[in-house]
Amino acid sequence: MKTFNPATDTITPRAWVGCLACYNDGELVGHWYDAIDAANVLPVDLHGVPTDHEELWVMDHEFLPTIPGNPEMDPLTATAWAEAIEAISPHWRAAYLAWIEDQWISTPSEAPGRDEFFGFFAGEYANFTDYADGIVCDTGMLIGVPEEFIQYFDLERYAADLALDYTVIDTADYNVWVFANH
Structure with a gap:
């Protein structure tokens, strides 16, 4: 390949x-x-x-x-x-191909359509911990938690646990694509 x-580059299948x-x-x-x-x-x-x-x-x-x-x-x-x-x-075709190959999808009829793909594709991040940090911020998970407890929150451990529910694929430019496991 x-x-x-x-x-x-633009991905055009040939x-x-x-x-x-x-x-x-x-x-x-x-x-x-x-x-x-x-x-x-x-x-x-x-x-x-x-x-x-x-x-x-x-x-x-x-x-x-x-x-x-x-x-x-x-x-x-x-x-x-x-x-x-x-x-x-076009911007997400490389992620789509990477996911198809990671999941061993062997026929086009088994491949997810556009809407299905974007239903489990979470995006591109510098690393999975950045994705987990985004969840913490976007959900307001720590809002209202006293500061003396927040200091004990371990983002790395949270990300490691969260990663069990995701497929993470390295990109060619040292980032990661994140996919929810459905």
Whole structure:
């Protein structure tokens, strides 16, 4: 999978669609396409002339989930993955992909839709303790608690306990994405 730089890159799922008959004969014939278009690629698109080679296969891809043990897929699956990914706002697509791979979701039909994803995606933070601190502040958990007791509140321990209810995935830029476990 291509390395993603969130500061400069936009996630656009891409697929290298190749001719399976040519591959089986020891020849690589194919091209890169936006994955959203992979299902529409025809053998003539790859060969440039009509051919009796009918089966196409996605032999490589960028910004599509990598299924453990099987990085390849058919063009229809690549397009279905691209549709699911492109339903997510571009800023959060890397988090969406990371969560799909972390949860071992193997088919686009199992992938959460936009609303479902944002139902359990809590956001990006410098670390999980920052997320826990936000909960303490946002809920007013310590409002009205006498100062002599607040000094004994251990945010790190609270965060460690809270983390049991979340999935935390490191980002490429040393932050974390936080997901509620439903």
